[in-house]
Structures are given as C-alpha cells and as structure tokens.
Amino acid sequence: MSVNAKLLDILCCPHTKIPVEVMDKELLVELNEKIIAGEVTYVDGSEVTEQLTEALITKNREIIYQVDDDIPVMIYEKGILVE
Template sequence: MDKRLLDILCCPVSKTPVRPLARGELDAVNAAIERGEVDTVAGSPVRDRLGEGLITIDRKVIYRVDDGIPVMLPEEGIGTVQFKDFPAVA
C-alpha cells in the first residue's frame, strides 16, 4: 500500500491511525473466519478471508483491503475483542 495513503488513513470512528496487518495477525483473523467466528462491528458474519487488512494502532479494529482499496466503513470494521488469542506484534 502506498505510504502516503497509509499516513493519512485513520479509523472513521475513533480517528486512530492504522497500519497494515502483520502476517501473524492476518493468519489469525483468517483462521477465525474459516471457523465462522468473525463478525463485523455491525454484527454481520465475515465469510471471506482477508488478502490484506489494516488495523488501528491501538489494535481494536481491523479494516479489510479489497484489491488494494481500503474499506474504511465503520459498519465493515472487525473488532479484535472477539478473537480469543489475537497475536501480539513484536
């Protein structure tokens, strides 16, 4: 993702900056999606794996990136509190 775009993107609700999901985070999210354990903030089940995503720097909300385009809609966010063992980033 373009660094300039990443520098200006933030959560539309909290205005917290975002960063790309690390590989371990992405793998954990996709594993939970495959198990049917992931819902959006609006309560809709997430059925499709993420190819890439952005996460707020406070690690509370994930936004998917579709074909290189960040989907920064509040209702499409994925809250991380629903994950049992969300990996820590080194």
Template sequence: MDKRLLDILCCPVSKTPVRPASRTELEAANRAIGAGTLQTVGGQAVTARIEEALITVDGKVIYRVEDGIPVMLPEEGIGTLQLGDLPAA
C-alpha cells in the same frame, strides 16, 4: 500500500491511525473466519478470507483491503476482541 495514503488514513470512528496488518494478525483473523466466529462491527458474518488489511495502531479494529482499496466504513470494521489468539503488536 502507498505510504502517503497510510499517513492520512485513520479509523473513521476513533480517528486512531492505521497500519498494515501483519501476517500473524491476518492468520488469526482467517482462523476465526474458518471457524465461523468472526463478525463485522455491523453484525455481519465475515466469510471470505482476508488477504490484506489495515489495523488501528492500538490493535482494536481491522479494516479489510479489497483490490488495493481500504474498506474504511465504520460498520465494516472487525473488532479484534473476537480474536483470542491475536498476537501482541
């Protein structure tokens, strides 16, 4: 993802900056998806694997990136408290 874009993107709710999610963070999210336990902030079940994502620098919310486009809608965020095995950033 373009560094200039990352420099201006932030969580639409908290205004916290975001960074690319690490491989281990994506793996933790995908394990929860596989178990059928992951939901968006809006309450929708997440059923598709996440290949690329942004995460707030405080590690609280994940936003999917689909076809290179960040999905930064508040209701599409994924709270990381659902991920008991999320590695420390």
C-alpha cells in the same frame, strides 16, 4: 502491502480517528482461521465469510479494516473488532 505509503500516512479509523497501520501476516493468519471457523463478525453484526488477503489495524489494535484490490475499506460498520 499494496496500500500507497502516502495514503497510509493519512488514513485513520472513521469512528475513533486513531491512525491505522498494516496488519502483520501472523495476525492475518490467525484472523483467517477464525473466519473459517465462523467466529468473526463485522461491527454491524454480520458474519465475515471471506478470508482477508490484506488488512489494516488501528494503532491501538482494536479495529481491523480489510483491503480489497489495494483499496482500504474504511467503513466503520465493515470494520472487525479485535477481541
């Protein structure tokens, strides 16, 4: 993953304050399959339409945050709730 390790050490969910970690490739593949099937929405209710190439997940495994061009998108409304 391209997210800087020092940055990763201090990042946390803006809503729950739970630290995040790199989402493993297996989970990312499963998530992308659900995105293709139209089964994934952001916290704000809008549909996720593009597959993710990188992502972070809270350590309690409840919220996923996408990474765009090596920059984590840590906006709660654009988080993806894990079901």
